[in-house]
Amino acid sequence: MNCKLVQPPEYLKRYVRYFWIxxxxxxxxxxxTFVALPDGCPGMIFGQAEEGAFSESHDYKLPEVFLYGxxxxxxxxxxxxxxxxxxxxxxxxxxxxxFGFSAVxxxxxxxxxxxxxxRTDFNLSERLLNxxxxxxxxxxxxxxxxxxxxxxxxxxxxxxxxxxxxxxxSNGNITLKELQQDLRLSERSFERRFNQHIGISPKLxxxxxRFQASLSQLRNNKYNNLTDVAFENGYADQSxxxxxxxxxxxxxxxxxxxxxKELVENFPELIK
Numbered sequence: 001m002n003c004k005l006v007q008p009p010e011y012l013k014r015y016v017r018y019f020w021i022x023x024x025x026x027x028x029x030x031x032x033t034f035v036a037l038p039d040g041c042p043g044m045i046f047g048q049a050e051e052g053a054f055s056e057s058h059d060y061k062l063p064e065v066f067l068y069g070x071x072x073x074x075x076x077x078x079x080x081x082x083x084x085x086x087x088x089x090x091x092x093x094x095x096x097x098x099f100g101f102s103a104v105x106x107x108x109x110x111x112x113x114x115x116x117x118x119r120t121d122f123n124l125s126e127r128l129l130n131x132x133x134x135x136x137x138x139x140x141x142x143x144x145x146x147x148x149x150x151x152x153x154x155x156x157x158x159x160x161x162x163x164x165x166x167x168x169x170s171n172g173n174i175t176l177k178e179l180q181q182d183l184r185l186s187e188r189s190f191e192r193r194f195n196q197h198i199g200i201s202p203k204l205x206x207x208x209x210r211f212q213a214s215l216s217q218l219r220n221n222k223y224n225n226l227t228d229v230a231f232e233n234g235y236a237d238q239s240x241x242x243x244x245x246x247x248x249x250x251x252x253x254x255x256x257x258x259x260x261k262e263l264v265e266n267f268p269e270l271i272k
Contacts, residue, residue: 001025003263009142014156015098015149017041017089019138020264025049025082032269033078037215038071038248039266040168040208042095042103042199044088044113046128046137050081064125065113069095069106070199072208074250076270086137087264088145092164092205093156093197098145100152103199159183160197163190164205172209173234176202210234211248212266214241218253219262226253 001024008016025032046065054061054077062077070092095103099116113124124144131137163183166174179202180190194202214233216222223229230241242252249256262268 001263001269006138011146012142015091015094015145017091019141020087020089020267021134022085022087022264022267023083025079031078031080032083033076033272034267035250035260035270036068036071036075036077037266037268038073038208039212040070040092040164040198040205042067042069042090042092042106044068044090044141046086046125046141047079047083048085048129049079049083054078062110063112063114065128066110067095067099067106067113067116068110069103069108071108072200072204073108074248084134086134086141087267088141089265093160095199096197097154097156098148098152100148100154102196104195107199157193157197159185160193163194163202164198167202167206167209170209171213171233172206172211174206176206207244208248211244214245215249218257229253 001022003023004021006019006021007013008019044065044067045062047062048064090098093103095101095106101116122144124140127140128137131140163179166179166182176187176190180187183190185193191201194200194205198205200208210233214229214235217229217232223232226241227238230236230238233241235241235244245251245253245256251259259271260268261271
C-alpha cells in the first residue's frame, strides 16, 4: 500500500491542512477495512475502487466523492480489490467556511458532493473520473473548492477559530468557562456558534482533542505505561482513559496498537 501527502495550493491553506493519496489492494484479495477516527476535522474523499467503498453497515455504498462532517465515533469503511483514494483533510471550521452551510447538518454523516446545497455548476465526480492523472485530479479538487469559497462568500468566524486553536493547543484541557470569558460569550451563545461552525459542542470537541493527544503519544511511543498517558492528558485515571479511548476507536489502547496500521493519520487500516 502506498501513501502520499500533498500540500494544498496557497489559496487553500486557510481551509485545507493537506491532501492525502492512498493506493493499494490487489485482484481477488480480501476486503480492506479502514477505521475513520474522530479527530475534530471534516474531510472529503474521492475513491476509485473495483467494487466501490462501503460504510460500516456494509449495505450502504458510499458516493464516489463524498463530504463528511465531524464524527463522534469510529466508523469502518471497507473496499475490495484495487483502490485509489484522494482525501482532503480540512481544518475544523471548513464546512461553514467553504461550503456555506451549517456544519452540524452533516455531523456523523456524509453527503454526495454533487448534491451539496450550494454546489457549483459542474459534476465533480465525473470530471475526476475522466481526469488524465492524479495531479490533474488534485487540480480539479482545488479549483472546485476555490470556486465554492468565492461563490459562497462565507467568512471564517474568528472567535470560533480562536477557540478551536486554544483547545487544540491545550490538548483539550483548557476550561470552557475560561474560553467563554475570553470571547465574552454566554454559554448558550458559545454552544450555538460552535455547533454552527464546527458541528459539535465545545465540550465534545475538547474531549476529541484530549483523545487525539493521547493517541499521538501511543503513535510515537512517548510513554512508559498507560497510567502516564492518562494523567498527562487530563484523565482521572487509567480506567477513564481506556473507556474514552475505546469509545472513540472501538478498541482498547493495546488492541488498537496490535490491530491497526496507520498510513493516513486517523484513517488506519484494520488488521484482523
